[in-house]
Amino acid sequence: MGQTTIHSAIDYDRDGKQVGYLYLPQSPHEDAWGSIPIPIAVIKHGSGPTVLITGGNHGDEYEGPITIARMIRELDPGAVQGRLILLPSLNQPAARAGRRLSPIDGKNFNRCFPGNPEGTATEQIVFYLDHVLFPLADAFMDLHSGGSSLQILPSAIIEPAPDPAHAGRIVTAARAFDAPTTVVLNNLGDPRTSTAAAVRAGLTVVGTELTGGGGVTREGVRVCERGVGNVLRHLDVLDAGEAPAFPDKPLYEIPGAKGYVYAPADGVFEAWHDLGDAVEEGQPAGAIHFLDDPGRPPEIARFACSGRLYSRRSPGHTVRGHCVSVVITEHSG
Ligand code: CA
Numbered sequence: 556m557g558q559t560t561i562h563s564a565i566d567y568d569r570d571g572k573q574v575g576y577l578y579l580p581q582s583p584h585e586d587a588w589g590s591i592p593i594p595i596a597v598i599k600h601g602s603g604p605t606v607l608i609t610g611g612n613h614g615d616e617y618e619g620p621i622t623i624a625r626m627i628r629e630l631d632p633g634a635v636q637g638r639l640i641l642l643p644s645l646n647q648p649a650a651r652a653g654r655r656l657s658p659i660d661g662k663n664f665n666r667c668f669p670g671n672p673e674g675t676a677t678e679q680i681v682f683y684l685d686h687v688l689f690p691l692a693d694a695f696m697d698l699h700s701g702g703s704s705l706q707i708l709p710s711a712i713i714e715p716a717p718d719p720a721h722a723g724r725i726v727t728a729a730r731a732f733d734a735p736t737t738v739v740l741n742n743l744g745d746p747r748t749s750t751a752a753a754v755r756a757g758l759t760v761v762g763t764e765l766t767g768g769g770g771v772t773r774e775g776v777r778v779c780e781r782g783v784g785n786v787l788r789h790l791d792v793l794d795a796g797e798a799p800a801f802p803d804k805p806l807y808e809i810p811g812a813k814g815y816v817y818a819p820a821d822g823v824f825e826a827w828h829d830l831g832d833a834v835e836e837g838q839p840a841g842a843i844h845f846l847d848d849p850g851r852p853p854e855i856a857r858f859a860c861s862g863r864l865y866s867r868r869s870p871g872h873t874v875r876g877h878c879v880s881v882v883i884t885e886h887s888g
Pocket of ligand 1: 613616699700701702
């Protein structure tokens, strides 16, 4: 495949802190020889691993980007052993619009790997991540939240890896994040996500889901800042002080398709459980109300497995097939 179209004055080999942009050339009506500027910082000092940390893969998920931007402002290069490559607004057009998808091409960044240097704007940024940044990195944290449509328990995410030693590195790093909940999650096996691509590149990968609903929660920011610091201390990029503890909390997983509850009709979804609640197979997840037909009884959406409520739809307005609830079960190992 061809070469990246992105150019930048950032020098990945230079010591110290650099803050700048990756420029993706674009030629729209209002800007014939223009660019999309994607913010980036590189902080390099001493010797140690390269850790790539990204937010804004989806443009309506904010706790990760807030955490990364604070690191860019506040982190002293002298505190780093190795190299941090920090991108808080990875899909910049989507982040600028506060939308999950890019308004330029309608693409979901996290369904575009491995990207295409001759494709749409989103596909070109994905290609740069996959073909330029992944080969520089030893570890990768992609910081997601639930976005506009979902609320999700604050959690560290484990992307499964086929090689047991590689999988072990990933599980240890995700446990070191020490989120309130840690979940094995593979998007029903989709290979087009950032974390699936990073696993193929051999990286130690940690994902997150940090609340959501299109807003910013203090709890999500707190979990994210603490977790990112924990992983960087675990990787010895930041000084651990005393050895970090790896709490032996249970691991959870989304048990495939039966973990998802989809709306059985168009209407308004009323959730009947709170995040973290224990739920049972066959139990109602909530009701779909028909507010333009008040004589019609609500339809009930039911859980297809027992476990804990991990996620639920945030907006009331719902269309048949929308995901209204997600259940996690204890990881089977
Ligand atoms: Ca996301």
